[in-house]
Amino acid sequence: MKQKLYIPFILVIILLISCKDENIIYLEFQNLNGNWHKNNEIEFNFESDDEVVDISLMLRTENSYPFSNIFLISSIKNDNRILVDTISYSFENDTKKWYDAQMSSIKNSKISVKRVFKIDSGLTNLKVKHAIRYLDSIRPQTKLDGILDVGLIVEKSNK
Numbered sequence: 001m002k003q004k005l006y007i008p009f010i011l012v013i014i015l016l017i018s019c020k021d022e023n024i025i026y027l028e029f030q031n032l033n034g035n036w037h038k039n040n041e042i043e044f045n046f047e048s049d050d051e052v053v054d055i056s057l058m059l060r061t062e063n064s065y066p067f068s069n070i071f072l073i074s075s076i077k078n079d080n081r082i083l084v085d086t087i088s089y090s091f092e093n094d095t096k097k098w099y100d101a102q103m104s105s106i107k108n109s110k111i112s113v114k115r116v117f118k119i120d121s122g123l124t125n126l127k128v129k130h131a132i133r134y135l136d137s138i139r140p141q142t143k144l145d146g147i148l149d150v151g152l153i154v155e156k157s158n159k
Helices: 002-018
Strands: 024-037 042-048 051-061 069-078 081-090 107-119 122-130 143-156
Touching: 024 042, 024 051, 042 143, 051 069, 069 107, 081 107, 107 122, 122 143
Parallel strands: none
Antiparallel strands: 024 143, 042 122, 051 107, 051 143, 069 081, 069 122
8 A cells, every 4th residue: 555655756756857957956855654753853965056045845744644733943054054943834724736646645745944045065964853742742742653754855046
């Protein structure tokens, strides 16, 4: 059953690669196999020139994801600068996009991390971890079910 779910994902990735967009600087996904442990900080590294970019996370969830929102803690390191931010994202406000796999139980969401962000040439490092919890708890969930993949897309900004 799970193999059937990966076929549309692989086809979308092949389509994205074959339709090379000149605005995309970096695109990578990391598979989480259906759950994201709170100690599993996902890390992306990419080289870039001096540019103004939009940085977004791509999140693939399935029906077993128990929440209508997610809280993420991101850290961007570029040329001796470190920017740490907490991102709050509601899946209920997400409008349907062409990349939404509505025929299956998988939902793809594009979560903006930084828009119109000036990066310097060299290595840029982005780390992200989840910080979601139930309302009556002060501790984050140890294991967040329903998360299939987390991806990073860095695009040249249009502004």
